[in-house]
Amino acid sequence: MFNIIELENGLEHVQGFFCDAVNTGLRPNKEQGDVAFIRSEVPCDISAVFTSNTFQAAPIKHFQKYPKDFQTDFILINAKNANAMTGDKGIEDIDTIMSTLSQKIEVTNPIMSSTGVIGYRLPIDKITSAFDKFDFTASNSDKAARAIMTTDSFKKELAYKVELEDGTSFNMAAICKGAGMINPAMATMLCFIITDADIPKSDMDDLLLDATEGSFNRISVDGDTSTNDTVMLLSNRKSGQYHKEAFQKVLNKMMFELAMMILRDGEGANKLVAFEVKGAKSIEDAQKASMALSNSLLVKTALFGEDPNWGRIASTIGASGIACDDNTLSIYYDDLLIYSNAFRELDKEREEQAYEIMRQERFTVTCDIGLGSASYTSYGCDLSYEYVKINAEYRT
């Protein structure tokens, strides 16, 4: 048996890790950092999941130049510039930055992660100016979590202690950024998870993939997929302790909660809606329909308008290309049946009940396809004026 204890704040709870952030002028607000680091006293195993976008940003290509199963003790992260679509020069810029870094501090296979606008070379001088300002033995998790934000309206930071039966323990913590452009198949998001658990590398790879599938791959703000999406798990094994079941449970929980934070912080979003599709012929069908719902503009605007217009839900299911039949389909808002073959017209009373459900900050739309037993749930949000405003003005 084991106990999972949720801790306040973030990365400082994991043994042998340090972090800090400073403002280098990339971000006009000098109160908030724009370049951060996470480092470990000893080299770490690292597992990573990257964007499925063909145009992977330079930091991802730089990462992939290292040999398989390399170890690292340093991650440098910047906001405001994605270093994407910058070609070979973009990768060379990272090498230049890292060679300056290695004159300040001894590092093993340092890696970089960037988020921001696409299509501009990194301002190398600004970024390397951070190396004179960093406290390399600080534990400023709060600063680091804030420095990696772009359109995020709040920082995303979690930490857990796992206590094992014999009194030993290990720790896990994460910082994360992401708010818009979030799509099934990753997001414009960065997530850095660190642990002192003595986890085998093969477990790191497997469990990170699984947890990504159950979390970041199931959320959608606007159906776009970025060039920079990254989830990383680093372990320095400092605690000497490991319990696979406990580790998996905390990793899944932590990544799911971070994903929900991203969704709640969806640009201009006010509601968090689970789209559960069940009774589908295959898992592929269930997934396709669920993601079609969380991506549909008409569903998203109806959510914003708190309009219990189930016709848009039905139309989206029908347009998704899955096996379905309007005689076997049922639709529920939370537990309230709002459509079935026997019940095709919403009466005034039920419409009022549906409206009350839609006014909540969180609710579930369930579509029972009625043709099989496969199910899938994805998570979406409403689309508001604010979303359009934020994205029309992003660069300006």
Place this chain on the structure above:
Amino acid sequence: MFNIIELENGLEHVQGFFCDAVNTGLRPNKEQGDVAFIRSEVPCDISAVFTSNTFQAAPIKHFQKYPKDFQTDFILINAKNANAMTGDKGIEDIDTIMSTLSQKIEVTNPIMSSTGVIGYRLPIDKITSAFDKFDFTASNSDKAARAIMTTDSFKKELAYKVELEDGTSFNMAAICKGAGMINPAMATMLCFIITDADIPKSDMDDLLLDATEGSFNRISVDGDTSTNDTVMLLSNRKSGQYHKEAFQKVLNKMMFELAMMILRDGEGANKLVAFEVKGAKSIEDAQKASMALSNSLLVKTALFGEDPNWGRIASTIGASGIACDDNTLSIYYDDLLIYSNAFRELDKEREEQAYEIMRQERFTVTCDIGLGSASYTSYGCDLSYEYVKINAEYRT
């Protein structure tokens, strides 16, 4: 040789057809009709293309109950109620309406077409009340074109005369509705094209499919596909004349122009943008990338913000899953190169030029993938606050 003459207004130019519209109380504004008809003196051949949505609305299912290659002389059209997701009752309601109609006027295989909200039975009494008010020998094309509008801000109506070398001629005309929810693979749109050309039925089928592919299937407002989308072509052969090349040319031109009208009338849209993808490895790749661009929320909001942020264009291409490489990709706004391998950073002067192009009501985004010779162009619009407002408030 032949001459194509564009005529003012609409359906009245085609021999042997009548049309009218009245307000039956479905629409609060009594000045505008909500039930319309198009009829012919003699039974017509009819070709139709319907939505790819699995949940086809009752009028489409009713149409499909007729034997293949049936003839009809009467189309009844209503707005404000889609008669979709209404099951067998929805089809029975159409039979009931048509049996009332046949007590007023002799009809052959009458068909129906509906647009509006999903999930409500048709108000039969209101709709049949139209039969006492219609002038069955009127040519009120303007009224009919206005009656079928939903969120449209202007009527869509075109007519052409084709003059052949020997002095004979035939006529073609159309009315159309559609403004939002427009997607490649059809739209929430209805389009009725009538002609007095003596066109063979097999040409009608082939040319209508071709013209649909080149027009309504290439426009996108929001990526959703409705339950009711319908394009119909009716011919009563009254002119006794036909010229295939001329007919095809006018049909393509007319349907393309109607598609552009729908896009210009995209809910809250201010700009019409052609997304040309060329140099792709395959036509499937070109189509996939072009449609990904016209559907992308981030591209659409950048268009609204007039922000020459080509990074969102590139990111969308990369996320579309096609074969592509950032070293061979080039991006243009009209003729202005804004990205290529040799030219990765937008200088201030060119950014200003790009901004000037984006301020136009119409422009072209060209992405040369640089890997082959296949091309495809689709057409999209920007996403504004107005779109969210219209769709949040649609039913209320």
